[in-house]
Amino acid sequence: MSGIDRRTLLAVGAAAAVLPDVAGAAQRGTRSLAPTPPMGWNSWNSFATTITEAQAIETAGIMAAKLLPAGYDIFTVDIQWYDPDAKSYDYNAKPVPVMDGNGRLLPAPNRFPSSASGAGFAPLAAKVHALGLRFGIHVMRGIPRLAVERNLPVPGTSYHARDIADVTSVCSWNPDMYGVDMRKPGAQAYYDSVFAQYARWGVDFVKVDDMSRPYDAHAPEIEAVALAIKRSGRPMILSLSPGETPVIRADHVRRHAEMWRIADDFWDEWPQLAAQFTRFENWSPYIGGGRWPDGDMLPLGRLALGARDSRFTPDEQRTLMTLWSIVRSPLIMGGDLRHLDAATLALLTNPEVIAVNQASSDNRPHILEDGTRLWSATAPGGGQYVALFNTSAKPRRVALPLDRIGLRGTVRVRDLWARTALADMWDAVAQDLPPHGASLLRVVQRR
Numbered sequence: 001m002s003g004i005d006r007r008t009l010l011a012v013g014a015a016a017a018v019l020p021d022v023a024g025a026a027q028r029g030t031r032s033l034a035p036t037p038p039m040g041w042n043s044w045n046s047f048a049t050t051i052t053e054a055q056a057i058e059t060a061g062i063m064a065a066k067l068l069p070a071g072y073d074i075f076t077v078d079i080q081w082y083d084p085d086a087k088s089y090d091y092n093a094k095p096v097p098v099m100d101g102n103g104r105l106l107p108a109p110n111r112f113p114s115s116a117s118g119a120g121f122a123p124l125a126a127k128v129h130a131l132g133l134r135f136g137i138h139v140m141r142g143i144p145r146l147a148v149e150r151n152l153p154v155p156g157t158s159y160h161a162r163d164i165a166d167v168t169s170v171c172s173w174n175p176d177m178y179g180v181d182m183r184k185p186g187a188q189a190y191y192d193s194v195f196a197q198y199a200r201w202g203v204d205f206v207k208v209d210d211m212s213r214p215y216d217a218h219a220p221e222i223e224a225v226a227l228a229i230k231r232s233g234r235p236m237i238l239s240l241s242p243g244e245t246p247v248i249r250a251d252h253v254r255r256h257a258e259m260w261r262i263a264d265d266f267w268d269e270w271p272q273l274a275a276q277f278t279r280f281e282n283w284s285p286y287i288g289g290g291r292w293p294d295g296d297m298l299p300l301g302r303l304a305l306g307a308r309d310s311r312f313t314p315d316e317q318r319t320l321m322t323l324w325s326i327v328r329s330p331l332i333m334g335g336d337l338r339h340l341d342a343a344t345l346a347l348l349t350n351p352e353v354i355a356v357n358q359a360s361s362d363n364r365p366h367i368l369e370d371g372t373r374l375w376s377a378t379a380p381g382g383g384q385y386v387a388l389f390n391t392s393a394k395p396r397r398v399a400l401p402l403d404r405i406g407l408r409g410t411v412r413v414r415d416l417w418a419r420t421a422l423a424d425m426w427d428a429v430a431q432d433l434p435p436h437g438a439s440l441l442r443v444v445q446r447r
């Protein structure tokens with residue numbers, strides 16, 4: 001999406017065109033690759049390991065037509081695009097990935113025909129770019145185990161895979177890779193060569209998995225990937241996965257990545273959504289400045305290889321989108337866009353809700369009463385955003401006293417989901433909410 005289009009989007013309900021996070025980055029003398037929370041689509045929730053080139057092109061076309069106008073512009077192919085025999089949410093015990101002669105993973109040609117003859121993802125990336133989208137891929141930390149077994153050379157060096165691999169550093173849930181021992185000569189050169197290849201393909205976004213846990217053990221590889229991206233010469237947003245990233249490592253992760261997971265894989269179950277409230281509260285001091293705690297993909301619409309629709313109720317779906325918006329989590333849709341229904345599309349593309357995610361600041365929780373969650377944020381051009389949540393199993397009235405957000409007396413109130421004005425309120429902002437329900441409001445002092 002062009003800068004003009006995005007500013008137009010963010011201007012809904014806002015008077016300021018310059019986002020606070022951009023200003024903050026400028027003061028530090030840096031230019032963030034993600035001045036606002038990234039928005040896009042990822043294949044995991046709907047395709048697992050199985051997406052093909054034809055499915056990707058079809059989905060990207062739908063995304064460009066239906067979600068790009070609302071700001072969703074990052075199209076990401078998730079895990080095991082290099083495995084010719086990938087089948088589902090389970091991983092083959094001894095995969096035989098497609099690689100080049102230097103142990104760098106390549107798209108499986110039986111699934112991505114345009115990648116043949118060493119083209120890699122460049123042809124698919126070009127088609128995605130032609131739609132006005134950015135192209136992303138998922139990769140695992142480390143070096144392929146098969147590259148170590150074959151002891152393939154590290155390009156540009158005299159070293160080989162066995163010289164740099166740490167065969168004791170393995171992912172507990174995926175059999176593809178060994179870790180890279182960053183103390184060894186040739187280790188950084190390997191990562192540099194991998195990301196140089198991604199740059200040649202035209203990759204804009206890289207989700208690196210098996211990174212954030214255990215964090216300290218993997219910190220050298222986090223730094224190595226960040227350096228390799230810098231050396232590649234192509235801007236690439238770095239997303240670290242999975243969580244739970246430890247809050248005590250916030251300073252480190254903010255230096256090296258644009259977004260990082262705060263939890264393990266998030267799916268459409270209320271207990272998982274309820275648990276995210278506390279995690280986002282803990283991460284609230286670190287929201288912004290081009291760096292984004294990530295609640296994971298949005299499991300909405302058709303999921304799980306077409307097996308079912310989201311198990312979240314309509315009220316829980318609104319709660320999900322309200323929470324991700326008020327805490328400025330990246331908005332990455334996970335459902336199958338080929339089955340995108342009108343209700344899910346409306347949920348994803350409400351411009352006044354997206355403006356909260358993209359342009360609010362000073363996002364903060366207010367912890368006042370069991371069974372409720374309360375957040376507020378500063379709205380561009382004046383006023384406050386207020387998110388009210390009923391996390392209990394019964395209907396209840398949820399209220400936030402005005403003095404908690406620096407207001408008093410009477411305020412004008414706008415319901416951002418309904419996109420309509422409500423009656424003035426005084427002393428507190430309050431709404432009657434259903435079980436697991438939410439309200440997202442803009443509140444302005446009545447003069």
